[in-house]
Amino acid sequence: MQVGLAGLGRMGAALVPHLRRGSRALTVWNRTADKCADAASSGAHVAQSPAKLTDASEIVLSILFDDAAVLDTYLGVEGLLAGDCSGRIFVEMSTIKPDTIHEIARVAKERGASVVDAPVSGTVGPARDGKLLVLAGGSAADVARVSPVLSLFARSIVHLGPTGSGSTMKLALQLPLYAYWQALGEALSLGSTAGLKPADMLSVIGDSPAAIGMLAAKIPVLLGTDTEVAFALSAALKDLTLIEETGRRCELRMPFATLVADAYRSATAHNWGDKDVAQLVNYVAQVASAADR
Numbered sequence: 001m002q003v004g005l006a007g008l009g010r011m012g013a014a015l016v017p018h019l020r021r022g023s024r025a026l027t028v029w030n031r032t033a034d035k036c037a038d039a040a041s042s043g044a045h046v047a048q049s050p051a052k053l054t055d056a057s058e059i060v061l062s063i064l065f066d067d068a069a070v071l072d073t074y075l076g077v078e079g080l081l082a083g084d085c086s087g088r089i090f091v092e093m094s095t096i097k098p099d100t101i102h103e104i105a106r107v108a109k110e111r112g113a114s115v116v117d118a119p120v121s122g123t124v125g126p127a128r129d130g131k132l133l134v135l136a137g138g139s140a141a142d143v144a145r146v147s148p149v150l151s152l153f154a155r156s157i158v159h160l161g162p163t164g165s166g167s168t169m170k171l172a173l174q175l176p177l178y179a180y181w182q183a184l185g186e187a188l189s190l191g192s193t194a195g196l197k198p199a200d201m202l203s204v205i206g207d208s209p210a211a212i213g214m215l216a217a218k219i220p221v222l223l224g225t226d227t228e229v230a231f232a233l234s235a236a237l238k239d240l241t242l243i244e245e246t247g248r249r250c251e252l253r254m255p256f257a258t259l260v261a262d263a264y265r266s267a268t269a270h271n272w273g274d275k276d277v278a279q280l281v282n283y284v285a286q287v288a289s290a291a292d293r
């Protein structure tokens, strides 16, 4: 299988070793060409444009920052869909709006290709370990055709329905996750008023029904012993904005989503946007204790 990968950010770079291991030939493209060096030294080919990536690949994966990046990369003059795409399947893995998936799927269909949306749950560590949860939307035949490639880095592939379903599922699962960090920040601030130590509180919460799956990996981040930024707080705000927009388009009342998004907007406005998403806990705790005084 000739596989292409567009986007060598934190997530895309983590997928390269898996794709190298499992595909006959891997070709990569990244807007900032320097970031292709590691993939090239591991034996991947480097395409000079998204259109050339399509030329070289039967299945093209993309994992890019946001909707604008996906639209640029797919629909630009030298975009993934610029040339002859017949028989290709594009697997779009970014966290973006279902509407954007439908738009690229419409153009892909005109060019004889199809789109599977396959956003992932799990951060850079699970990506490196090949343990992502893949949320797929597309025809059963297309999902079956791309599954051997996705299984190179997935612990599970869930086929949720037609194209766009995976992206809707991804937005739905991000809301309780982001809300959790906000609630945990207020919980830590409550404990600190009685002199409880954050490390002790996190240890107890981590061993209780109040722990989420990701907490154990994030406790060192919260305590400052792990400084890697696996997913930036500002990127979480990007997702929350998509959740709010999609809710509005569906005419849903989602006051809680706005409450959560406001916390991330405030943290980003106070220069916490480049920190890891879990640092929202420390931001909320700091704001809560400042309000106490």
Ligand SMILES: NC(=O)c1ccc[n+]([C@@H]2O[C@H](COP(=O)([O-])OP(=O)(O)OC[C@H]3O[C@@H](n4cnc5c(N)ncnc54)[C@H](OP(=O)(O)O)[C@@H]3O)[C@@H](O)[C@H]2O)c1
Pocket: 007, 008, 009, 010, 011, 012, 030, 031, 032, 035, 063, 064, 065, 066, 068, 069, 070, 072, 073, 093, 094, 095, 096, 120, 121, 122, 123, 124, 230, 231, 232, 235
């Ligand atoms: N990091 C995580 O823990 C995680 C987990 C699950 C899902 N996700 C989702 O996965 C996607 C990628 O995340 P990431 O953490 O890998 O992001 P990242 O490290 O910020 O990388 C973003 C990628 O998008 C590219 N890009 C941005 N704007 C572009 C544009 N206008 N045209 C073409 N390329 C553009 C960047 O290219 P340059 O190198 O040229 O800037 C880079 O390759 C996001 O949608 C994110 O929400 C991330």
